[in-house]
Amino acid sequence: MTQAMLEVRGLKKTFGEHTVLDGVDLQVNQGEVVAIIGPSGTGKSTLLRCINLLEMTEEGSIRLGKVEVSASHISRQQQYQLRGQSSMVFQQYSLFSNKTALENIMVPLLLVQKMDKPQAEKKAQDVLRMVGLADKANEYPSRLSGGQQQRIGILRALAASPPIVLMDEPFSALDPMTRRTLQQEVRSLQQKLNKTFVFVTHDMEEALDLADVIIFMDHGRIVQMAPPEEMLAHPASGLIQDFLGKFINTPSHKALTAADFMRTGVYTVSLHRGTNECVRKMQRYNVDTLIVVDDAGRYAGTVSIADIRLNGHVVTDIAPLVRTATPTVHSGDDAKGCFEQLISSGASYLVVLGEAEQVEGIITKTSMASAMAEQLWG
Secondary structure (H helix, E strand, C coil), X not given: CCCEEXXXXXXEEEECCEEEEEEEEEEEECCCEEEEECCCCCCHHHHHHHHCCCCCCCEEEEEECCEEEECCECXXXXXXXXXXXXEEXXXXXXXXXXXXXXXXXXXXXXXXXXXXXXXHHHXXXXXXXXXXXXXXXXXXXXXXXXXXXXXXXXXXXXXXXXXXXXXXXXXXXXXXXXXXXXXXXXXXXXXXXXXXXXXXXXXXXXXXXXXXXXXXXXXXXXXXXXXXXXXXXXXXXXXXXXXXXXXXXXXXXXXXXXXXXXXXXXCEEECXXXXXXXXXXXXXXXXXXXXXXXXXXXXXEEEEHHHHHHHCCCCCCCHHHCECCCCEEECCCEHHHHHHHHHHHCCCCEEEECCCCEEEEEECHHHXXXXXXXXXXX
């Protein structure tokens, strides 16, 4: 039987005369990734903050792991116990500026898990190696990129081994390529560690890519809670249909091809260039991944900064580091088929190829949404 990691019953929160949460009920099971999505101002972030008792509620109860609290009476000890069941990741990194990456990760290990310093340092080094950031252990946040800072923030949340991780728009401040890379890393870490994640997002692409269950909120209430496929196929209201369905289920999509949805201007590198050139391009364009092409401009795969770091030394030919897992389509392929492939593959994007197998662009769920919106509204 699946274990419920989080249960919320009848949660109500007001600010003055404005009701932000209006009788919210939800259950999140062990090992699930749950996305909370909906229009702005519907109580998504407030719900997350109430779960962690960063905001107090007027009514309702919260059970997190083995700790349960009621809004009618929450003692300081209960606050401490319930907060100890979760870790929080915020949008703006929230690292200690006077501590190195290693020291930031050590904070919950020392304060929450009460490890001694050598033990905490070893565990922090281990988690840094998991995402290829061991060489950044002694760097301060000001010397790290936005993607690196958010990786450290997520690793810090995971380091203390909380039953559940709460994330408030953790990827929204990052550039698109870094965002996709970090999303993949987080999903990989979650599956490896079997952690329970609940995250707030405004981005349908994130919800579809990462979540096992999507919660759609409106006016402080949960309108629908369902797996992505069910919500897309059977939206519970006209609002959800408008919010989710307009770029998926539209009469005009059969006439469209991959070329109508792709984003051009992707960053490429030649197959037999070295890692130094790759790193310079990544720094120049502020991305974590490059598309690799051969001498004729044909698609050869991708290379990421994580791959380069894991290799551990400078090479003059990146061919051994190139990954070929990213799915490909051709520019004339039917749009519906491309969308289905993007969803079923679990990939963050598809590489679009021309007749001669040359790279023409990429398709993301965001680029599909933008193209469909243009078809619908001009």
